Amino acid sequence: MIRRFSGRTPEGYKAMAAQEPIGRLGKVEEMVSSMLWLCSEGAGFMVGHALVVDSGQTVGISNDNIEQ
16 A cells, blocks of 8 residues: 555655654564564453554644754
C-alpha cells in the first residue's frame, strides 16, 4: 500500500512520512513485534482490547509535540 500511495519515489515516501505524527513511516519489525507480543505469554491477561499501532494517528499527536 505504501508503494502505491507514494508513487514509489523518494519524494512520495518523504511526503508520507511528513504526515505521520512521529515524522517517519513505521517499520515492518515494529508491526511484527506488536503482533508477537500479543501472541506471547506477556499478553496472557489482556482480553478484549484493540491494540493500535499507528504512530499516534488515532490520538492526534503531532510532530510539533515530539522532541526529535
